[in-house]
Amino acid sequence: MKNRELTLNIFRYDPNIPGREPYMQPYSLQETEGMTIFIALNQIRENQDPSLKFDFVCRAAICGSCGMLVNGRPRLACKTLTRDLPEVITLMPLPVFKLIGDLSVDTGSWFRQLSIKTGAWVHSDKSFNPNCQEERMSNETALKIYEAERCIECGCCIAGCATANIRDDFLGAAGLYKIARFMVDPRDERPEEKYFDVVSSEEGVFGCLGLMACEDNCPMELPLQVQLAYVRRKMALIGFRV
Ligand code: FES
Numbered sequence: 405m406k407n408r409e410l411t412l413n414i415f416r417y418d419p420n421i422p423g424r425e426p427y428m429q430p431y432s433l434q435e436t437e438g439m440t441i442f443i444a445l446n447q448i449r450e451n452q453d454p455s456l457k458f459d460f461v462c463r464a465a466i467c468g469s470c471g472m473l474v475n476g477r478p479r480l481a482c483k484t485l486t487r488d489l490p491e492v493i494t495l496m497p498l499p500v501f502k503l504i505g506d507l508s509v510d511t512g513s514w515f516r517q518l519s520i521k522t523g524a525w526v527h528s529d530k531s532f533n534p535n536c537q538e539e540r541m542s543n544e545t546a547l548k549i550y551e552a553e554r555c556i557e558c559g560c561c562i563a564g565c566a567t568a569n570i571r572d573d574f575l576g577a578a579g580l581y582k583i584a585r586f587m588v589d590p591r592d593e594r595p596e597e598k599y600f601d602v603v604s605s606e607e608g609v610f611g612c613l614g615l616m617a618c619e620d621n622c623p624m625e626l627p628l629q630v631q632l633a634y635v636r637r638k639m640a641l642i643g644f645r646v
Contacts, residue, residue: 552585
């Protein structure tokens with residue numbers, strides 16, 4: 405492989421400095437074998453510009469911290485190989501989320517308010533008995549819950565979603581996926597009607613325009629549209645009943 409000279413045009417902005425305008429800053433570096441955007445950013449920060457802000461924790465597509473727009477598409481920096489990109493690469497922060505600085509955004513607060521809004525925990529009236537036997541569930545149900553737990557909350561589906569970009573209150577694919585996770589969990593005693601207020605509006609399933617960008621941009625390749633259709637069907641059935 406012939407290593408190329410890459411140019412990374414990176415969005416720079418510090419919202420904490422009054423009067424500071426955002427700008428694009430170009431950095432050049434030599435591509436190396438197996439280089440990811442994350443490795444390139446680290447090299448820039450170590451060798452050229454220690455002030456560059458971006459987020460990461462795991463470097464293995466697990467923590468969901470390193471989402472950013474790579475040539476206009478929401479991607480994980482640690483999972484995106486430079487060899488799959490042209491020599492000139494543009495990096496921008498994910499839209500929708502609050503900008504901390506440069507490529508760093510606050511997805512944590514966004515997902516926390518989503519968890520509170522959707523009640524993303526097992527709701528049960530049973531009191532805790534440390535001596536009772538653990539409840540069993542079928543493998544099929546456990547696998548469904550496991551699948552719905554694979555979301556790493558990176559925000560790529562939200563950043564690529566047309567509705568989320570124009571509506572602050574839209575739950576987005578990540579929110580509806582979270583709801584589907586609790587709907588399939590037999591330990592959650594919430595009646596389905598309980599979800600109706602949160603989900604059955606333009607904030608929820610009926611705000612989706614069906615453009616499929618969430619699923620196209622999900623780095624975990626989650627079946628977001630399948631789960632959305634599942635929640636939508638459930639809500640439509642309840643709508644007929646109430
Ligand atoms: S650094 Fe954890 S997902 Fe990229």
